[in-house]
Amino acid sequence: MCLLxxxxxxxxxxxxxxxxxxxxxxxxxxxxxxxxxxxSLGSIIHNxxxxxxxxxxxxxxxxxxxxxxxxxxxxxxxxVAPEQMSKLEAKGLKIVDATCVLVKKVQxxxxxxxxxxxxxxxxxxxxxxxxxxxxGCAEDVVVISDRSDIDRLPTDGKLGIVCQTxxxxxxxxxxxxxxxxxxxxxxxVINTLCxxxxxxxxxxxxxxxxxxxxxxxxxxESANTRTLAELCKKHNRSTFHLQNWNDLDxxxxxxxxxxxxxxxxxxxxxxxxxxxxxxxxxxGVGQ
Amino acid sequence: MCLLxxxxxxxxxxxxxxxxxxxxxxxxxxxxxxxxxxxSLGSIIHNxxxxxxxxxxxxxxxxxxxxxxxxxxxxxxxxVAPEQMSKLEAKGLKIVDATCVLVKKVQxxxxxxxxxxxxxxxxxxxxxxxxxxxxGCAEDVVVISDRSDIDRLPTDGKLGIVCQTxxxxxxxxxxxxxxxxxxxxxxxVINTLCxxxxxxxxxxxxxxxxxxxxxxxxxxESANTRTLAELCKKHNRSTFHLQNWNDLDxxxxxxxxxxxxxxxxxxxxxxxxxxxxxxxxxxGVGQ
Numbered sequence: 001m002c003l004l005x006x007x008x009x010x011x012x013x014x015x016x017x018x019x020x021x022x023x024x025x026x027x028x029x030x031x032x033x034x035x036x037x038x039x040s041l042g043s044i045i046h047n048x049x050x051x052x053x054x055x056x057x058x059x060x061x062x063x064x065x066x067x068x069x070x071x072x073x074x075x076x077x078x079x080v081a082p083e084q085m086s087k088l089e090a091k092g093l094k095i096v097d098a099t100c101v102l103v104k105k106v107q108x109x110x111x112x113x114x115x116x117x118x119x120x121x122x123x124x125x126x127x128x129x130x131x132x133x134x135x136g137c138a139e140d141v142v143v144i145s146d147r148s149d150i151d152r153l154p155t156d157g158k159l160g161i162v163c164q165t166x167x168x169x170x171x172x173x174x175x176x177x178x179x180x181x182x183x184x185x186x187x188x189v190i191n192t193l194c195x196x197x198x199x200x201x202x203x204x205x206x207x208x209x210x211x212x213x214x215x216x217x218x219x220x221e222s223a224n225t226r227t228l229a230e231l232c233k234k235h236n237r238s239t240f241h242l243q244n245w246n247d248l249d250x251x252x253x254x255x256x257x258x259x260x261x262x263x264x265x266x267x268x269x270x271x272x273x274x275x276x277x278x279x280x281x282x283x284g285v286g287q
Numbered sequence: 288m289c290l291l292x293x294x295x296x297x298x299x300x301x302x303x304x305x306x307x308x309x310x311x312x313x314x315x316x317x318x319x320x321x322x323x324x325x326x327s328l329g330s331i332i333h334n335x336x337x338x339x340x341x342x343x344x345x346x347x348x349x350x351x352x353x354x355x356x357x358x359x360x361x362x363x364x365x366x367v368a369p370e371q372m373s374k375l376e377a378k379g380l381k382i383v384d385a386t387c388v389l390v391k392k393v394q395x396x397x398x399x400x401x402x403x404x405x406x407x408x409x410x411x412x413x414x415x416x417x418x419x420x421x422x423g424c425a426e427d428v429v430v431i432s433d434r435s436d437i438d439r440l441p442t443d444g445k446l447g448i449v450c451q452t453x454x455x456x457x458x459x460x461x462x463x464x465x466x467x468x469x470x471x472x473x474x475x476v477i478n479t480l481c482x483x484x485x486x487x488x489x490x491x492x493x494x495x496x497x498x499x500x501x502x503x504x505x506x507x508e509s510a511n512t513r514t515l516a517e518l519c520k521k522h523n524r525s526t527f528h529l530q531n532w533n534d535l536d537x538x539x540x541x542x543x544x545x546x547x548x549x550x551x552x553x554x555x556x557x558x559x560x561x562x563x564x565x566x567x568x569x570x571g572v573g574q
Contacts, residue, residue, distance in 0.1 A: 169468045177464020180476070181456045187476040189467070 007279050008211060009272070010262035012203035016196035018100030019045050019266050022077040023054075025098045029072055030057050033094075037071030041084070042129055044076045044098070045266040046222035049244055053268075065091070072096060077266075078129040079103045081136020102165050103130055106192045107137045113160025114138040118188055121153065123175045124164025128223050131164050147178045158186040165194040166224035166265070168201055168231055196265060197224045201231050204262040208235035211260035213252065216241045217275055218264030225264025232262070244271050245278045253283070293545045294566050295498060299490035301559055303483035303552035305387030306332050309364040310341075310555075312385045316359055317344045320381075324358030328371070329416055331363045331385070332553040333509035336531055340555075352378070359383060364553075365416040366390045368423020389452050390417055393479045394424045400447025401425040405475055408440065410462045411451025415510050418451050434465045445473045452481040453511035453552075455488055455518055483552060484511045488518050491549040495522035498547035500539065503528045504562055505551030512551025519549070531558050532565045540570070 015023070022044055029038050040061045043051050051061060062068060065087045072094040075085070079099035088095055110120050119142065124131040126143040135141040142152055153159065159179065163172045172193060179187065208214050214236045218225025220243060229241035238256070242248055253259070259279060263272045302310070309331055317325050327348045330338050338348060349355060352374045359381040362372070366386035375382055397407050406429065411418040413430040422428040429439055440446065446466065450459045459480060466474065495501050501523045505512025507530060516528035525543070529535055540546070546566060550559045 169470075173464045173466070173468030176467030176474075177460045179460070180463030181460030183456075183478075184476075185478050187463075187474065187478075189471075189474040189476070191470075191472050191474075 006258045007276055007283065008207060008258060008260050009276060010200070010203045010207045010260065012199045013261075013263040014265070014267050014269055014272055016194070016265035018077050018102060018196075022074075022098035022100070023050065023268075025096055026054055026059055026074055027057070029074060029096050030054070030059060033072050034058075038074065039068050039071060040074045040076055041065065041068070041080060041088075042076055042078070043221075044074060046219040046225075047243075047266045047268065047271075048219060049271055050266070050268045068093060075099050076129070077103065079107060079133040080129075081133045083136055100165070102192070102194055103133070106130075106134050106162050106165060109162055109190050109192065110134050110137045110141065110160075113162070113188060113190070116160065116188070118158050118160025118186075119154055121159050121161045121179075122164065123161065123172060124167060125223060128164060130166075130223070134162065144175060147174075150178050150182055153179065153182060153184070155183050156185045159184055159188070161187060161189040162192045164223065165192055166197050166227055167193065168227050169193060169198060170231075171227075194224070194265075197227070200224070200262065200265060201228060204228055204232050204260075205235050207260040207262060208232050208239070211236065211258045212238060212256040213258075214239040214260045214262070215248070215275070215279075216262055216264070217244065217271055218267040219243060222264045222266045225267065228262060228264055236260075242275075245275045248275075248279075250282065259283075294563055294570065295494060295545060295547050296559070296563060297487070297490045297494045297547065297549035299486045300548075300550040301552070301554050301556055303481070305364050305389060305483075306553050309361075309385035309387070310337065312383055313341055313346055313361055314344070316361060316383050317341070317346060320359050321345075324355075325361065326355050326358060327361045327363055328352065328355075328367060328375075329363055329365070330508075331361060333506040333512075334530075334553045334555065334558075335506060336558055337553070337555045355380060362386050363416070364390065366394060366420040367416075368420045370423055387452070389479070389481055390420070393417075393421050393449050393452060396449055396477050396479065397421050397424040397428065397447075400449070400475060400477070403447065403475070405445050405447025405473075406441055408446050408448045408466075409451065410448065410459060411454060412510060415451060417453075417510070421449065431462060434461075437465050437469055440466065440469060440471070442470050443472045446471055446475070448474060448476040449479045451510065452479055453484050453514055454480065455514050456480060456485060457518075458514075481511070481552075484514070487511070487549065487552060488515060491515055491519050491547075492522050494547040494549060495519050495526070498523065498545040499525060499543040500545075501526040501547045501549070502535070502562070502566075503549055503551070504531065504559055505554040506530060509551045509553045512554065515549060515551055523547070529562075532562045535562075535566075537569065546570075
């Protein structure tokens, strides 16, 4: 048997207020709307375990507005583009908006930057729903995620720049540095990074330095968890991004004295507790 | 004797319109004010040879307003802080303003950014007169030139950023990248880099790749020439920053087949011509 000496959990990890609010709204809505359908347009959060738990309570996840005919629809924490929202309203559906307040703010900022004459640029993943919703808030938004994307920016342009809320300050800075070497005339950059996500990153990086192995718990599609895992990997090469206890290949624990555990902002407390309890039991901690 | 095959001169080099205007104004003023003193507050441009030439025509260079009692004062291309200008006006001096139009624009932008509620940040050399003049245009301006200076920026601040006109896009981008990793709330960045300087940089970098030795002509205190020399050094290790032909240690030419020559925006045509003529004669080109 492989023995671990200690399991340390990051001081800041797990649900952020935005995700907590979305889950709470989902639970309330499911309780109130027992006699009609309750939909989530896309996974309410990027965590399969939590989505499965809510599905058992009645939440139906669909990927397209056309799949909803009647009932209530939850707008997930990542938000939705205005065009989609109009479609939902046109269908006469009851809408429960669980968009994270910070994501709503990014959408407002994108509109504002456009009205001030800036070409809106989003630093982020163009396939992520949060980014897609922001893109829908202004015209011809350019999404960039790598230095090679800089060529797609207009020459001598006035650029209004926001960042996907769950990116790291390192990535934000790296991209601004690349833009700054280009031929812009003016940049207006609003720091739209989520402080909750940054605090989780700082807490995780601190923990990385104290442990022999680092576990990052969270959905594989969760942007903030992926950012967390990438950062942890830079500070501790023995970093593993897992969805839950079942994902753990126990052999990686061999020879490790201390394990660190952190979790993304969309990872529920019960997943973290289950993981830590199992890891401690497996390692013989407290026995 | 060391033989050079070819001497190539950068397509874009030497006087920029701002410097040409300053020299032309100095010459006109000296011609018009033959019967009174004509002063330059600080070297009219950062080129000792040109300053010596104008001194022979009567231009007196002083470093402090207190050294001027009467007559005409030329404001050099780097500009002057409003406080200094007020002092000159209070003395009842005739003022001939040869501040580069782009430098004047940076001063206006600094004032404007402050009036919009931004903390003004200048990326540049705090000891350079252009930067000192811009610093005088707003309150508590922060000048930064290195990543280590970032700690001096306010946390969560709204920063209004300009750049010393003669820095390189690489340095501008590097510093914006460093700021972007920090904890700002908003950045408004105006691209105040001089296109003339950038064109000289591009032209010099292109030439660097074609030659065995690269000569950058210009004042040792000239910011744009120093930037040019630093960039050239990155692209051709045999780069020498010289003031004129007399500075050249001829032994560095040995074994070189092609020499490239460029010059900063404050390097007069006659210095470049003298250098190229001497180099060609020394190398036996055309003989």
